[in-house]
Amino acid sequence: MAKTSLDKSKIKILLLEGVHQSAVDTLNAAGYTNIEYLKHSLNEDELIAKIGDVHFIGIRSRTQLTEAVFAAADKLVAVGCFCIGTNQVDLEAATRRGIAVFNAPYSNTRSVAELVLAEAILLSRGIPEKNAAAHRGGWMKHAKNSYEVRGKKLGIVGYGSIGTQLSVLAEALGMEVYFCDVVSKLPLGNAVQIPSLDELLGLCDIVSLHVPETLSTRNMIRAEQLDKMKNGSILINASRGSVVDIDALAETLRSGKLLGAAIDVFPVEPKSNDEEFVSPLREFDNVILTPHIGGSTVEAQQNIGIEVGEKLATYSDNGTSVSSVNFPEVALPSHPGQHRLLHIHENVPGVMSEINTVFSDNGINICGQYLRTNETIGYVVVDVNKDYSELALEKLRSVKGTVRCRVLF
Numbered sequence: 203m204a205k206t207s208l209d210k211s212k213i214k215i216l217l218l219e220g221v222h223q224s225a226v227d228t229l230n231a232a233g234y235t236n237i238e239y240l241k242h243s244l245n246e247d248e249l250i251a252k253i254g255d256v257h258f259i260g261i262r263s264r265t266q267l268t269e270a271v272f273a274a275a276d277k278l279v280a281v282g283c284f285c286i287g288t289n290q291v292d293l294e295a296a297t298r299r300g301i302a303v304f305n306a307p308y309s310n311t312r313s314v315a316e317l318v319l320a321e322a323i324l325l326s327r328g329i330p331e332k333n334a335a336a337h338r339g340g341w342m343k344h345a346k347n348s349y350e351v352r353g354k355k356l357g358i359v360g361y362g363s364i365g366t367q368l369s370v371l372a373e374a375l376g377m378e379v380y381f382c383d384v385v386s387k388l389p390l391g392n393a394v395q396i397p398s399l400d401e402l403l404g405l406c407d408i409v410s411l412h413v414p415e416t417l418s419t420r421n422m423i424r425a426e427q428l429d430k431m432k433n434g435s436i437l438i439n440a441s442r443g444s445v446v447d448i449d450a451l452a453e454t455l456r457s458g459k460l461l462g463a464a465i466d467v468f469p470v471e472p473k474s475n476d477e478e479f480v481s482p483l484r485e486f487d488n489v490i491l492t493p494h495i496g497g498s499t500v501e502a503q504q505n506i507g508i509e510v511g512e513k514l515a516t517y518s519d520n521g522t523s524v525s526s527v528n529f530p531e532v533a534l535p536s537h538p539g540q541h542r543l544l545h546i547h548e549n550v551p552g553v554m555s556e557i558n559t560v561f562s563d564n565g566i567n568i569c570g571q572y573l574r575t576n577e578t579i580g581y582v583v584v585d586v587n588k589d590y591s592e593l594a595l596e597k598l599r600s601v602k603g604t605v606r607c608r609v610l611f
């Protein structure tokens with residue numbers, strides 16, 4: 203019988219943006235050795251030229267996977283975002299083509315929360331400008347505008363994984379925590395949910411943003427919101443660069459209204475460490491500027507490499523799509539002695555009955571069947587006797603609405 207499952211050595215994996223070595227080790231340990239590893243990201247044209255023979259791609263936050271890139275990705279099975287955010291991926295384009303996207307939703311949570319807390323303390327003490335002055339030979343020994351964070355009000359916008367982690371750490375330091383979110387959340391410790399962003403801005407001494415990049419968070423903090431912040435308060439953004447209007451923030455800082463700010467993410471970020479960082483915020487000594495390193499710790503990167511590496515290997519090995527951000531989630535047992543057909547189809551009426559007809563009309567006994575759908579696609583997994591998988595694969599590929607179909611030995 204012809205071999206239909208792709209040999210692992212032929213499965214090409216492209217890893218970009220210097221993902222941690224643990225990703226390579228994890229994939230190697232699972233038998234995937236055909237890995238191209240690049241330390242930098244690729245732009246759209248470079249991706250289009252390269253992605254045609256790639257089965258799995260691993261990226262971080264810098265690489266934009268657009269409709270045009272997916273259109274050129276004939277063999278792409280899955281994307282691994284070795285980070286939390288997936289806004290850099292056109293998820294709709296991926297889903298339409300039956301390409302599963304995975305990320306690491308928790309592995310760098312703690313790293314971001316720790317950085318934010320450290321920044322809250324440093325800014326409350328005026329350390330950034332005292333440090334800058336000392337580097338220039340200055341000596342700013344005074345207690346003016348220098349505060350403890352104990353007893354201060356921390357406002358968290360977006361009470362998800364990072365927001366809640368920050369909430370717990372901040373309370374341990376004696377801060378009062380307030381948060382706002384689009385959904386009602388169970389407050390941890392003594393934190394209090396505030397119904398509106400405006401109210402939170404007017405109440406808190408330190409405001410930290412932890413929302414994803416969506417249409418509703420784009421320029422969420424602009425002149426109007428900055429006006430509502432307390433005089434002498436602090437703004438921290440380690441979420442996404444699109445969330446804060448940087449020009450409006452620069453204007454507000456120029457007016458002296460804020461004690462300081464810490465910004466880790468920017469509307470336009472350098473594409474590599476060799477490119478100049480350009481921002482109107484460079485002029486302010488009371489602003490901590492960091493190069494999008496909220497999640498860049500050894501611990502986080504190592505864990506992310508293992509987590510996403512495992513998700514890609516598992517999806518490739520047995521079709522399990524659990525925790526995919528765009529795909530119907532199916533947890534699959536192993537399939538010893540059988541062949542497994544993975545069929546991804548448009549979620550339209552009639553496809554399942556046509557699929558089942560393939561099996562009944564051809565006398566193929568179904569040993570196991572698993573189905574999940576989302577609004578766009580359906581994902582059906584069928585285990586069959588290995589003598590029938592080639593025939594079933596051929597027939598399934600011609601079912602109307604089929605997006606892609608593969609077989610696993």
Ligand SMILES: NC(=O)c1ccc[n+]([C@@H]2O[C@H](COP(=O)([O-])OP(=O)(O)OC[C@H]3O[C@@H](n4cnc5c(N)ncnc54)[C@H](O)[C@@H]3O)[C@@H](O)[C@H]2O)c1
Binds near residue numbers: 314364
């Ligand atoms: N700087 C970095 O290196 C770094 C590292 C990790 C994550 N991030 C960013 O941080 C974001 C948050 O991460 P997370 O793991 O906490 O995500 P999460 O999904 O667990 O939490 C996000 C929270 O924001 C809330 N939210 C969404 N829209 C909102 C709105 N308009 N107003 C108020 N709340 C809103 C959600 O309901 C959710 O509770 C990520 O999406 C990512 O973009 C940055």
Ligand SMILES: O=C(O)[C@H](O)COP(=O)(O)O
Binds near residue numbers: 263264284287494497
């Ligand atoms: O989404 C994330 O996890 C952060 O933005 C970190 O992205 P990075 O892996 O590019 O540092």
